[in-house]
Amino acid sequence: MNADSGILSYGAYIPRLRLQRSAIFAANAWFAAGLKGLAMGERAIANWDEDSVTMAVEAARDCLTGFDRGTVTALSLASTTHPFADRLNSGIVKEALTLSDSISALDVAGSQRAGTSSLIQALNAGVNGGTQLCVASELRKARPASEGELVQGDAAAAILVGAGDPIARFIGSHSVTLDFVDHFRASGADFDYTWESRWIRDEGYSMLLGDALAAAIETLVVDPAKIDRLLIPITVRGVPEGLAKKLGVPAAAVADTLAPNVGDSGVAHPLLMLAAALEQARPGETIMLVGFGQGCDVLLFETTEAIANLPRRDGFSGALARGKADENYLRFLFHRGLLDLDRGMRAEADQKQPGTTLFRNRKTVLGLVGGRCTKTGTVQFPRSEISVNPTDRAIGTQEDYPLAEKQARIVTYTADSLTYSPAPPQYYGMIDFEGGGRMFTEFADVDAESIEVGLAMKMMFRIKAVDEKRDFIKYFWKAVPVQQPAAGE
Amino acid sequence: MAKGIKDKVAILGMGCAKFGERWDKDAEQLAVEAFQEAIADAGIDTSQIDAAWLSVAFDAVNIGPSGIPLATALRLPNIGVTKVENYCASGTEAFRGAVYAVASGAADIALAVGVEKLKDTGYGGLPVRTRGSTFDMIGVTGSAPGNFAQLAAAYRNAHGVSKDDLKLAMAHVSVKSHANGAKNPKAHLRKLIDIDTVMNAPMIADPLGLFDCCGVSDGAACAIVTTPEIAHTLGKRDLVTVKALQIVTSNGWESQGTGWNGSYFHTTRTAAVKAYDEAGVTNPRDEISLIEVHDCFSITELVTMEDLYISPEGEGWKDVLNGFFDADGKVPCQIDGGLKCFGHPIGASGLRMIYENYLQLLGRAGERQRSTPPRLALSHNLGGMPNQNVSAVAIVGLPDA
Numbered sequence: 001m002n003a004d005s006g007i008l009s010y011g012a013y014i015p016r017l018r019l020q021r022s023a024i025f026a027a028n029a030w031f032a033a034g035l036k037g038l039a040m041g042e043r044a045i046a047n048w049d050e051d052s053v054t055m056a057v058e059a060a061r062d063c064l065t066g067f068d069r070g071t072v073t074a075l076s077l078a079s080t081t082h083p084f085a086d087r088l089n090s091g092i093v094k095e096a097l098t099l100s101d102s103i104s105a106l107d108v109a110g111s112q113r114a115g116t117s118s119l120i121q122a123l124n125a126g127v128n129g130g131t132q133l134c135v136a137s138e139l140r141k142a143r144p145a146s147e148g149e150l151v152q153g154d155a156a157a158a159i160l161v162g163a164g165d166p167i168a169r170f171i172g173s174h175s176v177t178l179d180f181v182d183h184f185r186a187s188g189a190d191f192d193y194t195w196e197s198r199w200i201r202d203e204g205y206s207m208l209l210g211d212a213l214a215a216a217i218e219t220l221v222v223d224p225a226k227i228d229r230l231l232i233p234i235t236v237r238g239v240p241e242g243l244a245k246k247l248g249v250p251a252a253a254v255a256d257t258l259a260p261n262v263g264d265s266g267v268a269h270p271l272l273m274l275a276a277a278l279e280q281a282r283p284g285e286t287i288m289l290v291g292f293g294q295g296c297d298v299l300l301f302e303t304t305e306a307i308a309n310l311p312r313r314d315g316f317s318g319a320l321a322r323g324k325a326d327e328n329y330l331r332f333l334f335h336r337g338l339l340d341l342d343r344g345m346r347a348e349a350d351q352k353q354p355g356t357t358l359f360r361n362r363k364t365v366l367g368l369v370g371g372r373c374t375k376t377g378t379v380q381f382p383r384s385e386i387s388v389n390p391t392d393r394a395i396g397t398q399e400d401y402p403l404a405e406k407q408a409r410i411v412t413y414t415a416d417s418l419t420y421s422p423a424p425p426q427y428y429g430m431i432d433f434e435g436g437g438r439m440f441t442e443f444a445d446v447d448a449e450s451i452e453v454g455l456a457m458k459m460m461f462r463i464k465a466v467d468e469k470r471d472f473i474k475y476f477w478k479a480v481p482v483q484q485p486a487a488g489e
Numbered sequence: 490m491a492k493g494i495k496d497k498v499a500i501l502g503m504g505c506a507k508f509g510e511r512w513d514k515d516a517e518q519l520a521v522e523a524f525q526e527a528i529a530d531a532g533i534d535t536s537q538i539d540a541a542w543l544s545v546a547f548d549a550v551n552i553g554p555s556g557i558p559l560a561t562a563l564r565l566p567n568i569g570v571t572k573v574e575n576y577c578a579s580g581t582e583a584f585r586g587a588v589y590a591v592a593s594g595a596a597d598i599a600l601a602v603g604v605e606k607l608k609d610t611g612y613g614g615l616p617v618r619t620r621g622s623t624f625d626m627i628g629v630t631g632s633a634p635g636n637f638a639q640l641a642a643a644y645r646n647a648h649g650v651s652k653d654d655l656k657l658a659m660a661h662v663s664v665k666s667h668a669n670g671a672k673n674p675k676a677h678l679r680k681l682i683d684i685d686t687v688m689n690a691p692m693i694a695d696p697l698g699l700f701d702c703c704g705v706s707d708g709a710a711c712a713i714v715t716t717p718e719i720a721h722t723l724g725k726r727d728l729v730t731v732k733a734l735q736i737v738t739s740n741g742w743e744s745q746g747t748g749w750n751g752s753y754f755h756t757t758r759t760a761a762v763k764a765y766d767e768a769g770v771t772n773p774r775d776e777i778s779l780i781e782v783h784d785c786f787s788i789t790e791l792v793t794m795e796d797l798y799i800s801p802e803g804e805g806w807k808d809v810l811n812g813f814f815d816a817d818g819k820v821p822c823q824i825d826g827g828l829k830c831f832g833h834p835i836g837a838s839g840l841r842m843i844y845e846n847y848l849q850l851l852g853r854a855g856e857r858q859r860s861t862p863p864r865l866a867l868s869h870n871l872g873g874m875p876n877q878n879v880s881a882v883a884i885v886g887l888p889d890a
Contacts, residue, residue, distance in 0.1 A: 345611055345612055345616075346612070346617050346632075348617075349617040349618075349630070353622075353626070354622050357622045357623060357626065358626065361623060361626060361627075364626075364627060365626045365627055378746075378747075380745045380746070381745065382623075382627060382745075384741075388740075388741050388742060388745040388746045389746065390742055390746065411643065411750065411751050412639035412640070412642055412643045412751035412875075412876075413639060413642050414631070414635045414636075414638035414639045414641075414642070414694045414695055414697075415692075415694065415695040416631050416632050416634070416635030416638070416693075416694040416695075417692055417693055417694060417695075418613075418614055418632035418634055418635065418693050418694055419617075419630065419631045419632040419635055419694075420617070425692075425694070425695070426631065426635070428629045428631055428635065429639050429642075429751075430639070430744070430751055430876060432747075436747065437745075438744070438745065438746075438747070439627075439744075439745075440628065440629055440744055440876055440877075441629060442629055452642070453642050453643060453645075453646040454646070464626070465630075474626065476626065476627060
């Protein structure tokens, strides 16, 4: 393939709360005692105000650290859990990232390998494909007391692909497609239906995937003994190790499947593992990545010297370290819509969103773009015709001023137990941005013991409210505490 | 420079319905209750009213978006009835409409009625409502206590006051208002409470507990105003005149600009300066006899003592703890129980405050009458939230004050 194109950058996002699998099992043991073997470790769970779109935005922001967003020419969002069936989900991501209007955008779905398949498409475009942002994000629902509830996790990852100075060259790929229905989810259905695990392991992983990997090794002319990292996103214990042994890949090359502390993040999982691997990889490593779902994708990369110079980002390890152990299984069920709590009258407020208003204000709402007066330098949110500056009410002087990447500090706050929130109390208050501008905003991922005036905050793209009457999701930005080292670390 | 409103308008009569959970009354019936008292006090006939203003804040659960229900309920003589809404400052807004109409000479006698039927909402507190489609996309739909609770963290930070000291001062605010409300037969909440009850109450919006929050009530209040000359002609001898009437509206500086620290009301400070100037008050701590403020929450009352320049900045909490604002203190605040205990039927509250000041000035406040004869009384009526609000200050007094 073209030596001048490949992976330019990577990013990851894992929601903060990590539900302890022991808590899930403890609640369900009376009914499904057989789940005990899976009741170890923790799984990432999205907060009530996160979905595949918001997590995609966060992974993409991480990926674009240090890059000029204006260079992105194409965006894809792979998921089997896009919030909208007919509203371009990647279009929402585009607005949140304040990417150029003149880009192409594509939602990719249909199988657990949608992430790797869209990555292959982007990589195959080579230098002619421009700079392509491939995002994969997944937030699956599983029935209470199912295996899926224990083994799945919510996460997103992003890979920037294009010409320039790649951190990893794309050597090539090999794909097979077979209608192997290990599980399925009908359009509009909430849950997967899964066939027997022994069959999936034997026919699916050992044979179908094993054969595809062997074929890839032959086609791509790679010495299996020289593979430094083998990324097989299958969290069933022993499967990646067994495949490596069969293929002659060194055991040390088998990457952690992130089963113990994240869980299987579906479409996002291969890209999440790739982001984790690239974060650790040194120049000159050979990385083989797998996507599995009604067939499989096998991708081969070689890291370059440029990987050592990639600007620092939170990355996979930062997202992982942000985790907070959670044992509230009932809250998890409620946030997944699996427990119909009495929410009270305050939850009845109509959340109808005028389409006209949202489109007119899309930069303000989805992009958190404020205004900066070109005459006085006054920064404000939202921007307005007449400046807020009391000493110079300049008219029509404001230019776009993106605030999403600015850090901020708390000026006022409260923990409101009266207003409706799916995760009470609702924290909110005033924040001042570094470099000017302030806003009155909701907070997320706050710890009661650490909130105080002056606390450093950063912005995250979240769900503001859901119009349940019309099935519309209203997105906006919230302030979250800047990551502090976890206690004891 | 405007000459101001001082002594151009006199109060001819006032009335106030019993506040509380008036399960058996509609908004129109409450308006009639307040109006009957006011018109009897004024000693005129309905046919003599030239213009009317009606303040209601929640039209969806009240009487709809026009002045027609008031005209119909009171059988007004086919005059102009203007419905006004300015958040919780609506009552003073209605009063301003009537006062300005008289001052301009366009009307000889004008009526202001404020009414709210909150107990038809089904909510414990105030109902959730839109603030406009743009705000709803980017603003915070917090509760009223949540919006005002933020004053506390900012005040502590600005003045180095400990959480415990501030919570105790806030508790004193509520205990004092309950003691006052207990003496007021028209008040919603008439039970004495102690400090421990306030301190240990369930948290509503940190640090505001249940007893830091005012009552949510049904009620109505009414004022009939005219010029001092017409009042004399009509035989009115005990006059109370309007000394100052200021309404200040946020223009976004607090929420969008630079410099506001969240611990005070920029609008109230502005309104107070303008009102004192209009009334000729130079030292409010000594000259104002008593005050009725918008004590929607204990912390609101506490910081307002400073915003009205009664207490020095950062020292209000000490005045509160020292009993300066108690009924027998130097400047009583909420001698009628305030929003806290008289209750807070939104559209009526601004007029209710002026009603109490009017009674106190005329020595007609019964068991709760201030012993030192008051001469100048201030009311402060606030709508919105600390970072974006409407703040009204009205000063009324004896003609020679």
